[in-house]
Amino acid sequence: MKDSSKKKCRCCQKARPLALFHRLEGTTAIHPFCRPCLAMTVRQRTADRATRRVLTKRDCAQCGQQLPIQMFHWLRASNSYHSYCRPCHAAYMAERYRRLMEVRKRG
Numbered sequence: 001m002k003d004s005s006k007k008k009c010r011c012c013q014k015a016r017p018l019a020l021f022h023r024l025e026g027t028t029a030i031h032p033f034c035r036p037c038l039a040m041t042v043r044q045r046t047a048d049r050a051t052r053r054v055l056t057k058r059d060c061a062q063c064g065q066q067l068p069i070q071m072f073h074w075l076r077a078s079n080s081y082h083s084y085c086r087p088c089h090a091a092y093m094a095e096r097y098r099r100l101m102e103v104r105k106r107g
């Protein structure tokens with residue numbers, strides 16, 4: 001019997017049964033990586049992205065400090081980070097609240 005039911009994985013270079021390869025939806029194409037390798041690559045890519053996010057920095061429009069991106073609020077509506085860092089944003093909100101209260105007292 002000809003060994004046609006096996007495919008060599010481009011990642012681990014091992015001949016594996018076709019069942020171990022991910023078939024691309026709607027096509028006859030088969031992914032060059034076997035499923036275990038594919039899972040590993042995806043995990044690796046996710047880990048890379050996580051590290052990059054940690055390293056990303058942003059300048060705060062209020063205090064001018066360059067801070068890690070975790071120090072900024074994520075604005076889902078505008079699909080971007082807030083231009084103020086969390087402490088500045090908190091201070092800004094507190095100030096706004098204080099002014100609002102002042103106006104209420106006066107009015």
Ligand SMILES: [Zn+2]
Binds near residue numbers: 009013036037038
């Ligand atoms: Zn493989």
Ligand SMILES: [Zn+2]
Binds near residue numbers: 060065084085088
């Ligand atoms: Zn700031």
